[in-house]
Amino acid sequence: MTLADRPVAVARDAGGGHEPNPYLMGVFAPVKDEITADDLEIVGEIPRDLNGVYLRNGPNRRFDAPGRYHMFDGDGMIHAVHFEDGRVRYRNRYVRTQAFHEESAAGRALWTGVMENPGDNPFGNGHGLGLKDSANTDVIFHRGRVLATWYLCGSPYAVDPLSLETIGAEDFLGTLNGDMMAHPKVDEATGELFWFDYGPQPPYMRYGVVGSRGTVDHVTDIELPGPRLPHDMAITANHSILMDLPLIQDQAARAAGKYRICFERSLPSRFGVIPRHGDGTTIRWFEAKPCYIYHVVNAWEEGDEIVLDVCRVKNPQHKATFRSPLAQMLAYLRLDAHIYRYRFDLVTGRTTEGRLDDDNIEFPSVDTRVTSRPHRYSYVMHLATEETLLFDGLVRFDSVTGAKHEHFFGPGRWGAEAPFAPRDGSTGETDGYVVSFINDEREGRAEVAVFDAEDIAAGPVGRVLLPQRVPSGFHATWVRADQLRPSGLPR
Numbered sequence: 001m002t003l004a005d006r007p008v009a010v011a012r013d014a015g016g017g018h019e020p021n022p023y024l025m026g027v028f029a030p031v032k033d034e035i036t037a038d039d040l041e042i043v044g045e046i047p048r049d050l051n052g053v054y055l056r057n058g059p060n061r062r063f064d065a066p067g068r069y070h071m072f073d074g075d076g077m078i079h080a081v082h083f084e085d086g087r088v089r090y091r092n093r094y095v096r097t098q099a100f101h102e103e104s105a106a107g108r109a110l111w112t113g114v115m116e117n118p119g120d121n122p123f124g125n126g127h128g129l130g131l132k133d134s135a136n137t138d139v140i141f142h143r144g145r146v147l148a149t150w151y152l153c154g155s156p157y158a159v160d161p162l163s164l165e166t167i168g169a170e171d172f173l174g175t176l177n178g179d180m181m182a183h184p185k186v187d188e189a190t191g192e193l194f195w196f197d198y199g200p201q202p203p204y205m206r207y208g209v210v211g212s213r214g215t216v217d218h219v220t221d222i223e224l225p226g227p228r229l230p231h232d233m234a235i236t237a238n239h240s241i242l243m244d245l246p247l248i249q250d251q252a253a254r255a256a257g258k259y260r261i262c263f264e265r266s267l268p269s270r271f272g273v274i275p276r277h278g279d280g281t282t283i284r285w286f287e288a289k290p291c292y293i294y295h296v297v298n299a300w301e302e303g304d305e306i307v308l309d310v311c312r313v314k315n316p317q318h319k320a321t322f323r324s325p326l327a328q329m330l331a332y333l334r335l336d337a338h339i340y341r342y343r344f345d346l347v348t349g350r351t352t353e354g355r356l357d358d359d360n361i362e363f364p365s366v367d368t369r370v371t372s373r374p375h376r377y378s379y380v381m382h383l384a385t386e387e388t389l390l391f392d393g394l395v396r397f398d399s400v401t402g403a404k405h406e407h408f409f410g411p412g413r414w415g416a417e418a419p420f421a422p423r424d425g426s427t428g429e430t431d432g433y434v435v436s437f438i439n440d441e442r443e444g445r446a447e448v449a450v451f452d453a454e455d456i457a458a459g460p461v462g463r464v465l466l467p468q469r470v471p472s473g474f475h476a477t478w479v480r481a482d483q484l485r486p487s488g489l490p491r
Helices: 098-106 251-255 325-333
Strands: 010-012 018-020 041-044 052-059 076-084 087-094 138-142 145-149 157-159 166-169 185-187 192-198 205-210 216-222 239-244 247-249 261-263 269-275 284-288 292-302 305-313 337-345 351-355 361-365 377-383 391-398 404-408 413-415 420-422 432-440 445-452 462-465 476-480
Touching: 052 138, 076 145, 138 185, 138 476, 205 239, 239 292, 239 305, 269 337, 284 337, 284 351, 292 361, 292 377, 305 361, 337 361, 337 377, 361 391, 391 432, 420 476
Parallel strands: none
Antiparallel strands: 010 018, 041 462, 052 076, 052 476, 076 087, 138 145, 145 157, 157 166, 185 192, 192 205, 205 216, 239 269, 247 261, 269 284, 292 305, 305 337, 337 351, 361 377, 377 391, 391 404, 391 413, 413 432, 420 432, 432 445, 445 462
């Protein structure tokens, strides 16, 4: 039976009927088994100088919950492929969050999803948002562990990058007081981790730094005009960039027990530049055209200017492209994003902005060794013209020339966020490989594809066939072999 032949998943709608839910069927359907597989079939060749582990997080629902399911609701599950001297191992494990343990003990769902009233949910995050913190969004490597994070701010859960054992909620030796957003940034040169959290009540945002010794060294409040929904941030050698974007939680809906967002086109986008260890009062705001930004490519400094590359969404408002009420609510997951550059002049206060490319691409990755420093190449997923969030190709984008190297996976084949994996002894941003999970919808099979970063268009140099599907999900990272050894940890 192929993925396309699988029974359609349904969810009860607001009127009490049932309707198909596109994010519970096909390549999105959850897998129930946690497995470890060592003897995997390889097509082509896996380079012996590719050593490390590829990890990807995403939603994987365990128990049917009352109400309408949203892709953001699924329990976090990490899929990992470990490469070592041409050998490959696969395993997948749920992130054992507090909510996971509560529902395991009960043997059923205890939380509703983001499209339902959270009033009867057992608990929420530190800001009192009553939704389930499922740690299903990103995986960030820091100090020998990966941190599984949640898109609305929650507890970062520490996970062993090889065994995928959940170590527990990471509080950084008791110094983290509050939550952490989905995409904290790590500077490999200093060993620091930069983060913010936000919520519906003052202070609407806090910004902080975890130092190289693993404790929170700096926290400061960031003054905002009201509650916002920022998703990502950026760092440079000396600064951090925070965002105040005009995508806002509807407070009237929140008071009625509902979660609804609206895009306020009359408001500008604002970017706050703050010294890495600066007080919130020192932040400088730069205004730009209204938009929303899910994901940052990278940022750096050029003289008196901050340069910020992002995937910019011009219109993040819900799109009524489906006929059913549930699917209309889910339709805004169809992103319409382009690589875009901002320049913030620290002397004049001027903002310069504009597109670098017209293609619809998102979920960017750069060589993590150049995070906060100038980069040339990014590895970005091409968004399919489908009714759900699917990636039909991989793009290497040259930010200097605008040139693109592209590989499209083929009919019925959908990829996953593809990080750059430096080869042993790598000396540059293309001196290595790019890895991606691919679901073949026609054959009902998943694989990992390995591309030579110098020649993405040539297609994969090796493919690893996996024993079970890897449901389409969210974010991924690559951890080098030298980072996995104790000697690779910051001291």
